[in-house]
Every structure is written in structure tokens, then in C-alpha cells.
Ligand SMILES: *[C@@H]1O[C@H](CO)[C@@H](O)[C@H](O)[C@H]1NC(C)=O
């Protein structure tokens with residue numbers, strides 16, 4: 463079905479339905495409409511691809527942890543409404559349910575086709591007296607769709623078209639029973655009875671998995687500053703190798719104001735080349751930018767310690783080495799106080815392999831005076847500098863550690879010591895930012911950015927890649 467052609471643009475549309483009747487015109491019209499619809503749709507701030515690895519793990523662990531097949535087996539002997547007894551067998555029991563083997567296959571535009579192969583033994587007393595045993599190998603198949611629950615807005619798995627395929631049947635019968643007759647009887651009876659017995663297990667497994675989406679819509683706090691909530695942009699889509707869930711995260715300040723995610727210039731796209739069946743979470747640079755806006759105010763820093771990192775103590779004398787006028791104004795050294803104010807929201811950018819945090823603001827240096835007297839402003843500079851970001855995941859939060867990448871501009875806004883060349887301060891300010899400012903920022907960033915809480919995902923094992931405009935977490939299972 464040409465799954466590779468423009469899957470991004472056609473998400474949610476089913477062009478092949480128009481084939482046959484309509485001819486080219488209709489299709490062109492349809493594709494144009496699709497294009498328009500896609501453009502008006504909000505760009506997702508994050509997206510999740512669920513491949514067979516995670517789906518397999520989810521279904522397998524739901525089967526194991528819920529003990530659903532065993533429970534169904536235990537129920538088999540009991541009389542329940544709507545459940546037909548197996549003719550000719552009394553005292554029915556199901557035992558020795560074998561560890562199920564699960565195979566999954568994605569059907570584009572539909573869902574994931576699931577086959578659970580298992581075996582079990584049915585015991586009972588035959589109508590002619592004597593114990594009988596039926597050893598069955600069977601496949602339970604169904605198609606699981608990933609939809610969006612209307613009430614909660616959360617993703618939800620639903621199964622359709624459950625069938626039970628009898629792969630083989632062996633019987634141990636009392637010698638008085640003619641096997642041919644019995645086998646035929648059993649075969650037709652089991653075909654009717656097994657689906658009612660086993661298909662509810664498939665639904666029960668999905669109920670179990672669906673519960674693991676519940677925390678997705680709970681806002682996760684980012685320190686005291688605000689919270690992040692992952693909301694679905696649209697109904698998840700299904701391709702030939704994964705489910706795709708698009709998120710429009712809601713980033714909110716503590717007092718309730720939402721921070722608008724900037725329009726992404728181009729569509730968020732996951733690069734090719736991840737292993738078949740693997741799963742990824744992609745976080746856009748615009749999402750990280752919105753999250754850091756929560757911290758903007760704390761990025762304003764006053765530094766007044768005498769010694770800073772690796773730097774010698776900072777006084778007007780240090781400054782005089784770069785601006786001789788300072789020595790004239792302050793013949794006796796005074797301690798320096800520095801104020802950094804970030805006056806534009808911090809912005810995260812990403813190019814393959816490299817991510818930067820852009821900071822715009824002012825840097826003002828003061829000479830401290832004796833107690834109770836306000837420090838005197840020496841000069842104020844407008845500045846733009848970049849920090850290089852390194853990402854990691856710790857305790858299921860995205861962690862950032864920064865280091866100074868480049869000081870991009872310095873321009874004088876005011877000065878009480880007369881005109882001077884700002885360029886001459888580049889070295890001093892660069893050291894200053896690296897030693898005094900970056901450690902404060904790194905401390906603040908330790909709050910970590912919340913990742914979507916879904917399917918008990920352990921993000922700590924993920925491998926991180928910086929791609930165009932996004933960070934990819936290649937998800938790994940324990
Ligand atoms: C049952 O499932 C197994 C494993 O998926 C598969 O190899 C086999 O062909 C299936 N049998 C039938 C009869 O569908």
C-alpha cells in the first residue's frame with residue numbers, strides 16, 4: 463500500500479477508498495483537501511511510535527500478570543448465562559494452560575492483528591462413564607485498534623473479530639467410546655464453545671493494558687513553576703509497523719496561564735533508520751522551549767560571591783584590567799556584583815547531533831558599596847549567548863546539562879564610566895558566564911522535564927538522538 467509515500471500528510475485520510483469509481487480528478491481533489499486539513503491541524507509537540515516490541519511486551523505482561531487465561535479456565539466448569547455446556551461431558555475442567563505465544567502484525571489504517579497461541583487440557587466425565595481428556599492447541603486471533611476514548615480523551619485499545627482456531631486436538635477416551643463419533647461431536651461443539659470461553663480473555667487483557675494510559679492526562683509538576691500534561695492531538699493512526707500517537711502537550715504556569723507552543727516551521731518528522739518493530743518518543747524543540755519558559759524567571763541571577771568557580775575574586779580591579787577607566791573611578795578595589803536578566807523566553811534549537819539553548823538578556827555589573835548602600839551600576843550590556851545542551855534521562859524525566867557554547871553579542875546599553883569597547887570584555891564575560899552563570903542554570907534544570915506517563919514506560923533505558931528540531935528517545939524494554 464506504499465506506506466512510505468507521504469504518510470505524515472495523509473494521516474487520518476484513506477485515499478484508496480476513492481479508487482476505482484472516481485478516476486484521477488477525484489483523487490487529486492481528495493489529496494488537496496487532505497493537504498488543507500493537514501495544514502490546519504496543529505503540529506504535535508511530541509509524538510509516540512509504538513512498534514511491535516512494546517505492543518508485544520504489553521500484551522505478554524498483561525496476559526502474565528492478569529492470569530486471565532487461567533481465570534477463564536477456572537470459570538469453564540461453572541455454569542454461566544449465555545454459556546453452552548459441552549454436550550456429553552460433565553464435571554468439565556480446564557487445566558494446564560500453556561504459556562501463550564503472541565504474534566502481532568500491523569495492518570495499515572486498521573490496527574494490530576494479534577494471534578495468541580496456547581494449549582490446554584480439558585478434562586471431564588463422558589456421558590458413557592469414565593474420564594476423558596482433550597488436549598487442545600489453539601490460536602486466538604483478533605484485531606486490536608488504537609482509538610481515542612471520547613469521555614477521557616485517552617488512547618484506548620479495542621479488539622474486534624475475535625476467533626478461536628483449533629490447531630490440533632488429541633483425545634484420551636474411555637475404550638467404550640468410539641473415537642470417530644466423539645471427535646466429530648467434540649470438534650463441532652468446541653468450535654462453538656471456545657470463542658465464548660476465550661474471547662473475553664482478549665478483551666480483559668486490553669482492559670488491563672488500557673489502565674496504563676490513565677496517568678497520561680494528569681498534569682505532571684515541573685518543580686514549583688508549573689506543570690506539563692500530554693493531550694492527544696488527534697485519533698492515533700496505524701501504519702504497517704507502528705501505532706502513532708500525536709500529542710499537543712499543555713504547558714502551564716503554576717497560576718494557570720498556559721504557555722503557547724510556537725508554530726513549528728516544518729512538520730515534526732522522525733528520521734528513518736530505527737530498527738523494525740522498535741518504538742520511539744519524539745519531543746519537539748518547541749515543546750522543550752515552552753517547558754523552559756516555566757523557568758525563565760529563575761534564569762535571572764545575581765552573582766556577588768567574591769570567588770566564582772575557577773575565577774579569582776572579582777573586584778573593580780579585575781575589571782580595570784580590561785577597562786582602564788574603572789581604575790580611575792575606583793582607585794580602591796570594590797567587590798563586583800553582577801545581575802543577569804533574561805528578557806526573552808529561552809529558546810531550544812536542534813540540528814542533527816547538536817542542541818542549543820539561546821538566551822537573550824542583559825548583564826549589568828555593579829561596584830558594591832558599604833553596608834546599607836545600594837551598589838553603583840558600572841555598565842549594562844545587552845547580550846545573546848548560547849548554551850550547549852546535553853540530554854539524559856533520570857528517574858523518567860528528561861535531564862539537561864548545559865555548558866557555554868558561544869557568546870554571540872555584547873552591546874553597551876548604559877555606562878557610568880564612559881564609553882569603552884565591549885569587545886574587550888568578551889573573554890572576561892565568557893569566563894564569567896561559564897563559571898558563575900552556567901552552574902546556576904544547571905542547578906535549576908535538575909528539576910527535569912516530565913515525559914508522558916504511559917504503559918509503565920521506563921524511559922531510563924532509552925537511547926537519545928538529537929535530530930532536526932527534535933529529540934528522539936529510542937525506547938528500550940527492560
Ligand atoms: C497458529 O499460530 C501459530 C503461531 O502464530 C502459527 O504458526 C500457525 O500457523 C497458526 N495455526 C493456524 C491453524 O492458524
Ligand SMILES: *[C@@H]1O[C@H](CO)[C@@H](O)[C@H](O)[C@H]1NC(C)=O
Nearest residue numbers: 673674675676677915917918
Ligand atoms: C499513576 O500515578 C500514581 C501516582 O504517581 C501511581 O501510584 C499509579 O501507579 C499510576 N498509575 C499507572 C497506571 O501508571
